[in-house]
């Protein structure tokens with residue numbers, strides 16, 4: 001950041017939110033707070049739920065051209081009348097700090113990327129920081145979304161892990177998971193994964209952000225149960241979530257640095 005500022009560049013991030021989804025509002029507020037903390041200039045565009053696709057495309061086009069904005073984040077999900085893919089594809093790949101644009105997805109596939117998608121990259125950072133070796137390990141990812149599961153599997157593969165991706169049509173899910181040295185759970189179902197899915201001594205990463213029966217934030221993993229088998233496990237809250245935001249900040253700085261390279 002300081003070296004950027006010395007060159008007269010202040011990293012700038014635009015966060016766009018459409019509609020009034022309460023969870024999205026919390027995520028956007030957290031991202032704004034993180035920008036303030038890191039000294040990143042941020043602009044918020046809060047649009048009404050009735051915003052048309054055309055209007056949103058116009059805003060993305062304006063932000064693509066704005067010189068003081070280096071990163072653009074459109075908070076998902078968008079209202080149903082707006083095609084998410086059309087919007088994400090309209091973001092300049094150089095400003096695509098979420099790494100959802102097909103150009104950036106392709107770059108991740110070949111291992112030559114500018115940005116990594118925030119949540120999977122945050123998971124990799126956590127594993128690395130804990131000194132967990134991935135080469136030759138059996139890694140199982142539950143979930144195959146474009147945002148988490150698929151890129152997560154690719155990043156583990158880049159670390160020479162042997163990777164299995166599971167989804168709702170996977171047969172014998174528990175048995176497959178019990179083969180995992182490292183189990184990454186991104187399924188979107190509160191506390192679904194308990195000790196019966198986990199091999200003794202496995203590493204467990206819980207990506208889930210769900211609500212339990214009392215409306216309390218929880219993960220996809222039943223933490224108490226999983227602790228009986230896991231040698232290392234991430235909690236919810238306080239695990240992957242903050243790492244997602246940290247990676248977003250890193251990507252915003254990278255986007256700004258790339259303008260002066």
Ligand code: NAP
Pocket residue numbers: 119142143144145146147148149166167168169170173186187188189207208209210220240241244
């Ligand atoms: P998603 O798009 O709904 O994908 C869920 C995946 O789980 C799908 O691939 C689905 O399979 C699979 N699945 C659903 N039920 C299953 C079952 N019973 N058995 C096996 N697989 C099943 O969700 P996502 O966007 O990837 O998010 C996953 C979780 O991570 C959510 O809790 C979300 O809130 C959380 N999340 C957290 C962060 C963070 O910063 N911590 C960021 C993003 C997401 P099919 O493909 O066959 O339908």
